[in-house]
Each structure stands twice: as structure tokens, then as C-alpha cells.
Amino acid sequence: EDQVTQSPEALRLQEGESSSLNCSYTVSGLRGLFWYRQDPGKGPEFLFTLYSAGEEKEKERLKATLTKKESFLHITAPKPEDSATYLCAPLGGYNKLIFGAGTRLAVHP
Amino acid sequence: EAGVTQSPTHLIKTRGQQATLRCSPISGHTSVYWYQQALGLGLQFLLWYDEGEERNRGNFPPRFSGRQFPNYSSELNVNALELEDSALYLCASSWGDRPDTQYFGPGTRLTVL
Numbered sequence: 042e043d044q045v046t047q048s049p050e051a052l053r054l055q056e057g058e059s060s061s062l063n064c065s066y067t068v069s070g071l072r073g074l075f076w077y078r079q080d081p082g083k084g085p086e087f088l089f090t091l092y093s094a095g096e097e098k099e100k101e102r103l104k105a106t107l108t109k110k111e112s113f114l115h116i117t118a119p120k121p122e123d124s125a126t127y128l129c130a131p132l133g134g135y136n137k138l139i140f141g142a143g144t145r146l147a148v149h150p
Numbered sequence: 151e152a153g154v155t156q157s158p159t160h161l162i163k164t165r166g167q168q169a170t171l172r173c174s175p176i177s178g179h180t181s182v183y184w185y186q187q188a189l190g191l192g193l194q195f196l197l198w199y200d201e202g203e204e205r206n207r208g209n210f211p212p213r214f215s216g217r218q219f220p221n222y223s224s225e226l227n228v229n230a231l232e233l234e235d236s237a238l239y240l241c242a243s244s245w246g247d248r249p250d251t252q253y254f255g256p257g258t259r260l261t262v263l
Contacts, residue, residue, distance in 0.1 A: 136206065
């Protein structure tokens, strides 16, 4: 059975305090892995797509990396506007995104 | 370029009624996906339509159904509403049946009383 686990469930950071979010997965027929950001009551906003182990993508203060069983979202010197829920979603067969429960990030000034 | 749009923004129904939710994909996208996000739960895959055909279905009862129109817009119908159907329903679109980024709309908040 396909499984996705994100940790930690919640993370509180001070502005400028770097950290990493983890996504571990067991998905058959993996075709890619997506990271999204979701603000309360809104749809997920696309951040990154990773297709193969060793791949890295960067966007502003965020960097996503991928191994065969895990993905990490590194946040460097976060700002309060980075506060959101970050969702990891491996893409399985039949284009089905399998979402993790997310990590709720709060960045305080 | 316009993103994925969904209507209505909010929908309030009573138990046993039917709900219809609508989605317009990004121009040029042929695939539409539906997800349910119940309060406190993660996004659960509901349905995938591509080129007017249902390609995949999640673990939901048959009273959840939908269709895709020739212009690639889509409807999600939920019959015999139950209280636990209250959730944010999200639509996403992508270029087609190849693995590609799915872009999400803002969602329809369905409340069943």
C-alpha cells in the first residue's frame, strides 16, 4: 500500500532560523514527487517537481532534494511570510498524487 | 494566464441532497483531477478525467461521480449527501496523461447540515 509520512507535523521557527522538513514514502510506480504550499482555506500552490534521486530544485529560500525513499524541503533564513502548510505528494500510477498530512510551519519575527 | 477556477466558492446543503461542483482547467490542459480535503485530514484523490474519459478513481463510494465536457471543464456530483461529506473540494489540471505538474484551484467549501 502506498504511504507518505511527513515530519514534523508542526514546526515553529524564529525568523532566520533554518530547518528542514522530511517526506518519506513508499509508492509503487513512482513517477515524480511534488511539493506544494497551502495557506488556510486555499488550494495548494505548486513549488517543485523532482523526478529522480539526487535531483535538487531551488526557489528563493526553499530547496527540495530527493532520494529513493525520502525528500527534504530545506528552508534557509525563513521569513514570517513562509508560514504555511507544506505538502509532499509522490505521483503514483494513473497520475494519482498521494499527499502526506503536511508540515505546519510557523515563522515568528 | 488564468489559473484553475472553481465554482461556487461555498456551498451549503442538507443531508440527502445533491451537490454539483464545477471546475475550469488552465487553458490547454486536458486533464482534470478532483480531491477532497476534510477538516484535519490530508488531500484524498477522488477522480481523474482526461479527454472526456474517467481514467482513475479513488476509494470513494459511487455517489461521488463526475464528468468532463468537450471544453475540458468538469463537474463533480455528490448524491445523497452525508454530514461527513463536508470538506474543501479541490480541482487540479495538467497537460495530459503524462506525469506533469498538477495546478490547483482555490476549492469549493461544501458544508452539509
